[in-house]
Amino acid sequence: MNTNTPNGPTQAETIARLAREAIIPTRFLTKRKETPGETGETCVIDVIARRDGGLESLERFYPAPFRARASVRVRDQASFLAYVQAHRRAGTVVFAEVNENGGGFRAILDYQVPGSAGAELPQWGEHECVYTCEFTPEWKRWTGLSGKLLAQTELALFFEDNVADIVAPVGARMLEIVKSLEATQGAEFKSAVRLDNGDRAFAFAQTTGARAGEKGEFEIPQEFRLAFPIFTNGEGYEFACRFRWNCDGGKLRMGFEIVKPHKLIEVALTVAQQAIAGELKLPVLLGSAIVNP
Numbered sequence: 001m002n003t004n005t006p007n008g009p010t011q012a013e014t015i016a017r018l019a020r021e022a023i024i025p026t027r028f029l030t031k032r033k034e035t036p037g038e039t040g041e042t043c044v045i046d047v048i049a050r051r052d053g054g055l056e057s058l059e060r061f062y063p064a065p066f067r068a069r070a071s072v073r074v075r076d077q078a079s080f081l082a083y084v085q086a087h088r089r090a091g092t093v094v095f096a097e098v099n100e101n102g103g104g105f106r107a108i109l110d111y112q113v114p115g116s117a118g119a120e121l122p123q124w125g126e127h128e129c130v131y132t133c134e135f136t137p138e139w140k141r142w143t144g145l146s147g148k149l150l151a152q153t154e155l156a157l158f159f160e161d162n163v164a165d166i167v168a169p170v171g172a173r174m175l176e177i178v179k180s181l182e183a184t185q186g187a188e189f190k191s192a193v194r195l196d197n198g199d200r201a202f203a204f205a206q207t208t209g210a211r212a213g214e215k216g217e218f219e220i221p222q223e224f225r226l227a228f229p230i231f232t233n234g235e236g237y238e239f240a241c242r243f244r245w246n247c248d249g250g251k252l253r254m255g256f257e258i259v260k261p262h263k264l265i266e267v268a269l270t271v272a273q274q275a276i277a278g279e280l281k282l283p284v285l286l287g288s289a290i291v292n293p
Contacts, residue, residue, distance in 0.1 A: 008060065011061055014061075046058040046059075067110070067124060067126070067127075068087070068109070068110065068126070068127040069124075069126040069127060070126075070127050070128070071128050071130065072128070072129045072130065073129075073130050073131075073132070074129060074130070074131050075131075075132075075134055075232055075233075076131070076134075076231075076232050076233040076234070077131065077231075077233065077234060077272055077275065077276065078233060079131070080105060080107070080129060080131035080276070081276065081279050081280065083107075083129045084107045084109070084129055084280060085279075085280070087109050087127070087129070088107070088109055088280070089109060089110065089113070090113055090114055091110075091111055091112040091113040091114060091120065091121075091123065092107060092108065092109050092110075092111060092282065093107070093108050093111040093112070093282075093285065093289070094106070094107045094108075094276065094277075094280065094282055094283075094284045094285065095107075095108075095284070095285050095286075095287055095288050095289055096269070096273050096276075096284045096285065096286050096287075097286075097287070097288055098266065098269045098270075098273075098286065100262035100265060100266070101262075101265070102132075102133055102135065102265060102269075103133055103265075103269045104130065104131055104132035104133050105130070105131045105133075105272070105273070105276060105284065106128060106129070106130045106131075106288070106289075107128060107129045107130075108125050108127070108128050108289060108291065109127040109128060109129065110123040110124055110125060110126060110127045111123055111125055111289070111291070124291075125289070125291030126291075133231045133232075133234075133268075133269065133272065134231060134232045135230065135231065135232075136228060136229050136230060136231065136232055136234075138162075138165055138228040138229075139228070139229075139230050141162060142162070142165070142226060142241075142258060143258060143261060145158065145255065145256070146241070146255075146256065146257050146258045146261065147244070147255065147257050148255050149244065149245070149246055149253040149254065149255040150253060150254060150255050151185075151253060152181040152182070152184065152185050152252060152253075152254060153181070153182060153185050155181060155254050155255065156177075156178045156179075156181040156182045159174055159177065159178050160175070160178050163175065163178075165226050165227065165228050166224055166225070166226060167225050167226065167227045167238060168224060168225040169221055169224060173221075174224065177218075177220055180218035180220075181254070184202075184204050184206075184216075184218065184252070186206075186207070187204040187205060187206050187207065187252075188204060188205050188206075188207050188250035188251075189202055189203065189204045189247040189250055189251070189252045190203040190204065190205065190250070191203045191247075192245060192247060195219070198221070198222040199219050199220060199221050199222060200219065200220050200222070200243070200245075201217050201218070201219045202217055202218055202219075202220070202245075202247070202252065203215070203216075203217045204216060204217065204218075204252075220243055220254075221243070222242065222243065223240050223241060223242045223243065223259075224240075224241055224243075224256070225238055225239065225240050225241070226238070226239055226240075226241060226258075227239075230264060230265065230268040231268055231272070234268065234272065235268070235271060237264060237267070237268065239258065239259065239264055240258075240259045241256045241257060241258050241259065242256060242257050242259060243255075243256055244256060244257055
């Protein structure tokens with residue numbers, strides 16, 4: 001028999017230490033009904049009683065632990081469902097935490113078990129799976145600039161790099177806007193007029209170089225629309241962004257603002273909550289639990 005334990009003392013070393021400390025081996029027998037109708041199962045737990053009155057478990061010398069203890073972290077909904085389905089038991093409970101900045105789900109697999117007469121018997125709550133909803137790189141990029149005003153070339157470069165996320169207006173129209181922003185860098189902007197269709201027309205005059213004195217205008221739509229998943233490997237969503245600008249002193253600074261991003265997060269979390277509840281056939285409780293504090 002192998003008497004070694006990974007990263008720990010051998011059985012022989014432990015026995016020698018116990019002998020030196022005059023520690024008394026003790027065996028406890030416990031009996032408990034695990035499920036309705038069972039007569040109960042005897043569980044043998046070997047511990048050692050120390051001189052100071054404390055107890056020390058010998059569980060680490062058994063071929064396997066007495067019960068599962070794990071706090072598993074997963075990164076997407078599919079992984080959460082796969083793990084919970086594989087390890088769930090009667091009495092598994094799932095909690096959801098939702099707020100405007102994000103959220104996640106926590107399954108406590110050994111929360112309780114059904115007892116006699118409909119009573120619930122508490123369990124140790126030491127086996128859990130936690131899914132913290134991670135934002136996608138696309139969501140982080142767009143929310144990172146939402147509400148900020150940028151120089152024309154900065155905004156043009158950002159649109160050019162991320163045009164694949166834009167579904168309306170079509171890519172060609174967005175590239176026209178990008179070219180207009182680049183071409184009018186350094187121009188003096190006179191006004192921004194709202195058109196009948198909601199778009200804005202920006203009047204400008206070139207003040208430097210060979211085009212000095214040249215006047216013109218370009219139009220931008222009131223809003224544009226994006227489409228991509230909010231959470232890693234999650235469902236895709238289409239949502240609106242509004243253009244924002246400031247042309248004080250003749251210098252144009254532009255940006256955009258995602259419309260109600262907290263509502264988008266709330267919707268995405270609600271959809272995930274419903275999907276998890278439906279797949280597991282379990283209620284998903286809005287809140288949290290503190291076990292084994």
